């Protein structure tokens with residue numbers, strides 16, 4: 001599966017309170033949630049983002065609360081994948097569970113600039129920076145995690161299991 | 167080679183013979199937890215499975231606490247949905263107004279988080295139960311939905327970091343200061359995906375309320391859990407509360423710890439985390455004098471009896487400084503009542519503080535104490551991210567309850583001894 005989009009680059013420790021502030025947690029509608037995505041650190045994100053775009057963060061991306069609203073808002077805003085040095089544990093789980101691809105690749109984070117155009121191959125973790133011509137190799141997903149992605153998320157996987165009675 | 171606590175608990179919840187760090191495995195879940203923010207999303211996901219009933223209605227806990235009592239129409243609608251689900255599913259441990267408290271104060275109090283058990287909560291501070299030797303760990307709403315559907319979920323077996331505190335502990339240094347000290351040392355990603363273990367003579371002597379505070383903030387270091395091996399203090403705390411028998415685990419002496427940190431507490435002062443990260447920690451001597459507009463005493467970190475007692479000791483016969491709002495929030499109804507019986511509520515009200523029914527409220531910028539642009543709050547909560555307690559131009563300083571109380575009286579960040 002190949003993705004292509006332009007980069008929104010942010011720093012280290014991007015926390016779930018800036019991805020989706022708690023003042024919007026009384027909203028269940030995902031489209032409405034997504035319309036507030038990143039607004040506390042990047043007011044124009046939601047105006048500029050186009051389907052397929054990619055967020056590049058530093059280390060410990062998604063730190064803070066367990067709110068699944070955070071990866072959900074990112075996904076619904078049109079972001080096709082996130083690349084970071086590493087992720088906060090619960091953000092990682094939530095992204096896997098809802099089917100938002102997230103890659104770990106410190107070299108890509110160091111080399112890729114804001115606004116660059118990327119091509120990402122989820123099957124092998126290859127990241128091509130079209131703007132600079134450089135290529136990076138991210139950690140491929142563990143098989144267990146890839147299975148969940150392939151099923152379309154954890155709930156879809158469970159549904160399948162129930163259907164097949166296993 | 168021996169095993170660490172987290173490995174033993176996880177192994178006990180699988181059908182495998184061995185496990186090792188790095189593996190991703192399925193574990194049976196003893197208790198599934200959700201709150202008023204995460205449960206509505208979990209219900210929607212649960213319904214997608216096509217199942218009609220949760221795997222076991224006595225193994226699901228739902229606590230309405232973040233925006234409860236309903237803070238506005240939207241939260242009222244969300245809570246209505248959750249209330250209906252809880253009734254229709256016959257959820258045994260469902261807590262709403264009149265019975266509820268902040269979830270991580272409530273579960274230990276009700277004996278619902280037990281040593282050796284796995285509690286998976288759709289709330290990041292589920293790690294609080296590590297203080298009781300339970301593998302409490304946070305997940306998201308889909309995690310909650312999956313666990314409600316199947317009674318299990320996937321986990322990566324973590325490496326273990328051990329933190330040993332030896333020495334003398336000053337009266338003004340509590341569990342909050344010890345965990346802030348760790349955060350200042352290892353940073354907000356210092357224990358990413360890992361199991362943290364707290365030990366040493368200082369921990370052995372630490373009261374349960376302070377232990378719960380420490381484990382509560384394991385997630386602020388990125389940890390999966392923050393475990394303390396059960397001892398006499400644990401057993402005493404659980405006597406008369408535990409809803410069933412439990413199993414006690416401790417790490418083997420020859421277990422494979424990734425790293426062991428040793429601290430001497432003789433010289434540790436109360437700690438303050440400056441904006442805008444919980445690891446931006448300085449000793450109180452470097453924080454004194456910062457003017458504040460608000461002081462919040464409460465939350466799942468420091469809203470227990472021990473916290474209210476020490477705050478009241480400082481505020482007794484004192485007044486909150488003019489121009490400062492001091493908001494005190496007991497963590498549960500039982501704590502509220504006990505504080506009333508001990509005369510603590512009188513002390514707070516006489517000092518000019520506001521006392522609220524249990525709620526998360528200001529901790530996450532929900533309601534009951536939102537900050538305006540440029541305002542500063544000292545707070546006993548656990549996070550001080552940009553905009554956490556209100557306007558993105560406001561600032562939150564994290565401290566223990568004694569410092570928060572002293573600062574309320576002084577109108578600026580102060581050491582408790584400056585007030586007494």
Ligand code: SF4
Nearest residue numbers: 268465466526529530
């Ligand atoms: S008190 Fe704060 S940190 Fe604790 S559960 Fe409530 S919102 Fe979360």
